[in-house]
Amino acid sequence: MKTYTASIIVSLRRAILDVQGKAVENALHSLHMQGMANVRIGKHIELDVLAPDIDTARSTVEEACAKLLANPVMEDVRIDIAEKAVGASA
């Protein structure tokens, strides 16, 4: 068994209005930071997963996303998996 690190980005689908992003965009403009647009806010989830190989690790993480971490109706998920570097901080 090896330890893999998964980096998951859960973001609202493009078609859905992101009110939080809109609020942040307005706040940026209030701070005189113009030139920024289309702010979208999502979640970033990082976790370690113990699996025999990278494909099993990916399918475990996909199952976790489908069951708990994301709403497949409203949200898109991007998953990056890499073997955990030896000596990396836990």
Added chain:
Amino acid sequence: MKTYTASIIVSLRRAILDVQGKAVENALHSLHMQGMANVRIGKHIELDVLAPDIDTARSTVEEACAKLLANPVMEDVRIDIAEKAVGASA
């Protein structure tokens, strides 16, 4: 002026207890998904920035992070900037 897309990940520093991550980890274990650990939850922010070059775009985004998007005392920020693909959806 060109349009760049910035992808920003704001996460709690390693030394700080991530209670939200801990709760998600416990929920995963309750769903009989063992083998997952060290869950950390952060924010993912995506925005378009108008700038003459990529260095100016990066410094604008760094300023936005310092002023509004992140708490530099408790959070780490990772910024990826790329030129926006022509024809990409807004």
